[in-house]
Amino acid sequence: MTQTYVLTDLDKLEAEAVHIFREVAATIERPALLFSGGKDSVVMLHLAAKAFWPAPVPFPVMHIDTGQNFDEVIEFRDRTVERFGLRLIVASVQDDIDAGRVAEIGGPLGPRNKLQTVSLLRGIKENQFGAVFGGARRDEEKARAKERVFSFRDEFGQWDPKNQRPELWSLYNGRHRKGENIRVFPISNWTELDVWNYILREEIDLPDLYYAHDRTVVERDGMLLAVNRFIQPQGDEEPLEATVRFRTIGDATCTGCVESNATTPEAVVAEVAGARITERGATRADDAISEAGMEDRKKEGYF
Amino acid sequence: MSQLLRIATAGSVDDGKSTLIGRLLFDGKAIFEDQLGAIESASAARGHEGPDLALFTDGLRAEREQGITIDVAYRYFATPKRKFIIADTPGHIQYTRNMVTGASTADVALILIDARNGVLEQSRRHAFLATLLGIPHLVLCVNKMDLVGYSQERFNEIRTEFEAFASKLEVPDLTFIPVSALTGDNVVTPSAAMPWYEGPALLGHLEELHVASDRNLIDARMPVQYVIRPQQADFHDFRGYAGTVAGGVFRPGDEVVVLPSGFSTMVANVWGPGGTKLDEAFMGQAVTIELADNLDISRGDMLCRPNNRPTSTQDVDAMISWMDSDLTLSTDTTYTMLHTTRDTRVSVKELEYRLDINTLHRVEDADSLALNEIGRVRLRTQKPLHFDPYRRNRDTGSFILIDEATNNTVAAGMILGASQHEPNIVWHSGAVTREHRRTTGMTLWLTGLSGSGKSSVAVEVERRLVASGQPAYILDGDNLRHGLNADLGFSPEDRAENVRRVTEVARLIADAGVIAIVSLVSPYRADRDAARAAHEADGLPFLEIFMDTPLEVAEARDTKGLYAKARAGEILDFTGINAPYEAPLRPDLLLRPSDGDVGTLAGLVIECIEQRI
Numbered sequence A: 001m002t003q004t005y006v007l008t009d010l011d012k013l014e015a016e017a018v019h020i021f022r023e024v025a026a027t028i029e030r031p032a033l034l035f036s037g038g039k040d041s042v043v044m045l046h047l048a049a050k051a052f053w054p055a056p057v058p059f060p061v062m063h064i065d066t067g068q069n070f071d072e073v074i075e076f077r078d079r080t081v082e083r084f085g086l087r088l089i090v091a092s093v094q095d096d097i098d099a100g101r102v103a104e105i106g107g108p109l110g111p112r113n114k115l116q117t118v119s120l121l122r123g124i125k126e127n128q129f130g131a132v133f134g135g136a137r138r139d140e141e142k143a144r145a146k147e148r149v150f151s152f153r154d155e156f157g158q159w160d161p162k163n164q165r166p167e168l169w170s171l172y173n174g175r176h177r178k179g180e181n182i183r184v185f186p187i188s189n190w191t192e193l194d195v196w197n198y199i200l201r202e203e204i205d206l207p208d209l210y211y212a213h214d215r216t217v218v219e220r221d222g223m224l225l226a227v228n229r230f231i232q233p234q235g236d237e238e239p240l241e242a243t244v245r246f247r248t249i250g251d252a253t254c255t256g257c258v259e260s261n262a263t264t265p266e267a268v269v270a271e272v273a274g275a276r277i278t279e280r281g282a283t284r285a286d287d288a289i290s291e292a293g294m295e296d297r298k299k300e301g302y303f
Numbered sequence B: 001m002s003q004l005l006r007i008a009t010a011g012s013v014d015d016g017k018s019t020l021i022g023r024l025l026f027d028g029k030a031i032f033e034d035q036l037g038a039i040e041s042a043s044a045a046r047g048h049e050g051p052d053l054a055l056f057t058d059g060l061r062a063e064r065e066q067g068i069t070i071d072v073a074y075r076y077f078a079t080p081k082r083k084f085i086i087a088d089t090p091g092h093i094q095y096t097r098n099m100v101t102g103a104s105t106a107d108v109a110l111i112l113i114d115a116r117n118g119v120l121e122q123s124r125r126h127a128f129l130a131t132l133l134g135i136p137h138l139v140l141c142v143n144k145m146d147l148v149g150y151s152q153e154r155f156n157e158i159r160t161e162f163e164a165f166a167s168k169l170e171v172p173d174l175t176f177i178p179v180s181a182l183t184g185d186n187v188v189t190p191s192a193a194m195p196w197y198e199g200p201a202l203l204g205h206l207e208e209l210h211v212a213s214d215r216n217l218i219d220a221r222m223p224v225q226y227v228i229r230p231q232q233a234d235f236h237d238f239r240g241y242a243g244t245v246a247g248g249v250f251r252p253g254d255e256v257v258v259l260p261s262g263f264s265t266m267v268a269n270v271w272g273p274g275g276t277k278l279d280e281a282f283m284g285q286a287v288t289i290e291l292a293d294n295l296d297i298s299r300g301d302m303l304c305r306p307n308n309r310p311t312s313t314q315d316v317d318a319m320i321s322w323m324d325s326d327l328t329l330s331t332d333t334t335y336t337m338l339h340t341t342r343d344t345r346v347s348v349k350e351l352e353y354r355l356d357i358n359t360l361h362r363v364e365d366a367d368s369l370a371l372n373e374i375g376r377v378r379l380r381t382q383k384p385l386h387f388d389p390y391r392r393n394r395d396t397g398s399f400i401l402i403d404e405a406t407n408n409t410v411a412a413g414m415i416l417g418a419s420q421h422e423p424n425i426v427w428h429s430g431a432v433t434r435e436h437r438r439t440t441g442m443t444l445w446l447t448g449l450s451g452s453g454k455s456s457v458a459v460e461v462e463r464r465l466v467a468s469g470q471p472a473y474i475l476d477g478d479n480l481r482h483g484l485n486a487d488l489g490f491s492p493e494d495r496a497e498n499v500r501r502v503t504e505v506a507r508l509i510a511d512a513g514v515i516a517i518v519s520l521v522s523p524y525r526a527d528r529d530a531a532r533a534a535h536e537a538d539g540l541p542f543l544e545i546f547m548d549t550p551l552e553v554a555e556a557r558d559t560k561g562l563y564a565k566a567r568a569g570e571i572l573d574f575t576g577i578n579a580p581y582e583a584p585l586r587p588d589l590l591l592r593p594s595d596g597d598v599g600t601l602a603g604l605v606i607e608c609i610e611q612r613i
């Protein structure tokens, strides 16, 4: 076979991400990787480990813990961090609520997604992180389609969509003053299908929630929500048994699942390739709020 | 093998760009049902019938309010054949910055033209920016064909007009497709309404586009990005140089040179991400290279091959696109430059001209550049840069400028070559032989009557060569007579000695890897043949270029008033009047005034050189 010197799509995306990790490690002081145990953050960690082989990943991971996680995911998080030999920093939303830095919306079981921003910014500030890696992808949502790979945040953690730094070639400008920081998105150009193909190819371990399993759910606002200590049937909702899997994993209070028989990465790839609804559209109650929901939250400092 | 294709789109407001992209995504089944639902409700809210596909690619709220796209938005879709990334850039002149950004990484540019309006100033601008940013493929979508009755005649008119303009740019590959974004004709499926069009629909064309050969696989380059030293028991002595290959191929066993130190060593191992052992690393791969010797190498250094090095200098000429809305380019300010993995401070020595990007005219007396303006500058860097001209390598030829007060990215730059105004500080280490020089030397020998145009062509050829990174130097007969040949007259013996001396100097220059451009009447065939023989004996290329300008024309020009003096008997032995000129029998290139202006003639010379390198 003649060598054509062509990289496959996945190799190209991997090379781009590896380049970004190395660039940050070489040019920005005190980076950290946001790690929730969700598939995008697991893929990021896998890429980071590959980028610095044979040395360990040269930065810690941080989890913004809403206190409303699926137990399985927290177990998975701890196991993974230990396997990679990393330092885990937890920024807890409950701490911020207890200290009165942020007010709960709708009681202890109310949605905490919006509250995360405060804990995230506190975590960045306390640890003086100059760069924070996030797993956001441009295909997820309209406002993200315009986000840079290196996204500048001012000292209040805010994103100014009208005043983004131009980003050309693979020259990334991560310069910032003390107190400011750079959010870095190494898998910006990946789609949900790319992520799954990569998980399949690299045999990346994920929380079991991502694969089809039997579970008690209720149907609410057109979504299937898992019944657990956060979610109980209300009014005339009938709990039902279903075979489901999660396409994204956010808080147990608001992340929906989809009916699926996909129990292996191969089966998930096939399912995602044929999907007709975006992963956020299918499973995130918090995004459905308004047409400009994500943009507003990002301006405040959310990922 | 599926191969990622990066597309940049450009069109003026209302040419139908958003609709076209929406159509590609919709017919390509990349729009999900919930997204379509959102578009349908937004369309209905605005009183549109059916989904307005343009809304799909319209991102931020500010844009929705103004109804225009104001920033680069990235879109993703895949067909069974290929994965695509679209950088959707706004077309208006005030968003040139965004188009430059989107174009910087694109393999192909889609430029939209409204068939009713034809080729407008902005279409030319888009094509120019695409070529400035080195996009190798250009597709011109003539849109809204439904509004011109799917007329072949109209399509051909536009095509002819655009081709005439494009011939002035360097467009490696240009394709025209008649489409209707609204009806979908020729977007994904071939159009029944335009049976006269025999080419593929847009999507088919994009799926088949061959981009593998666009990359530079010749010049091996790896800017060191990060040094990996685990200092752990199992990898105690491991010292890996991590980086993304920016050109060519590296294999274990290859001899490499590290710049700027100039030390050479060998590639010991090439590792892919995660420690996959590779036989070779090529352009675009993120790798880690272990070297045979322990050298002091850090981020910003460049690995290359001993006989193929980038140019190293502190003085470069570049085109820059200004991107900041508050600050303007200033020759008094020091900026930070990011080039490959290197950063250095840089000052702008001179703004040579600003380019009017609509007319492509040069505004020579410009003294600054503002947002969205493009110009040519001469820069001096604090540390030497190791670069290739941008047209040869987009990775080692590009840079950005950062304002040191705000940390904002204020300009994007494309290196043309080492500055022509400053002495070329091309640096080489150790004992080098001719093979080790990066550039190939040769001698161009321009012969012809006084006033035949040798010097003008020589000057233009020199300018172009140097601008492209190839050092060149003119040996002008008239000038040499003030120094080296000041003791010689115009007798046949003295003329022979004149030619001999110039030949010797040209040989030395050519041997040094520079193109010597001799501009000398040199009327005797025997003298020129001796010059050729001396070069050939040394293995140096020698091109005899005959400026075949008729005596009447040269005499009519009489730029130096010499013909008049010769006719008046004030000068003896003047070639063409009272001394012979023996025309070359087999020149390597023959130039006549009727072939075109100086630029055209210089172009012919450059072509001739390229065939010999």
Ligand SMILES: Nc1nc2c(ncn2[C@@H]2O[C@H](COP(=O)(O)OP(=O)(O)O)[C@@H](O)[C@H]2O)c(=O)[nH]1
Binding pocket: B011, B012, B013, B014, B015, B016, B017, B018, B019, B020, B054, B143, B144, B145, B146, B147, B179, B180, B181, B182, B183
């Ligand atoms: N008749 C016709 N109208 C078109 C076509 N493409 C776009 N349009 C219309 O032209 C207008 C501008 O299109 P839009 O996609 O928003 O243009 P953009 O500003 O270039 O993104 C809209 O009203 C479209 O419906 C076409 O092929 N035929």
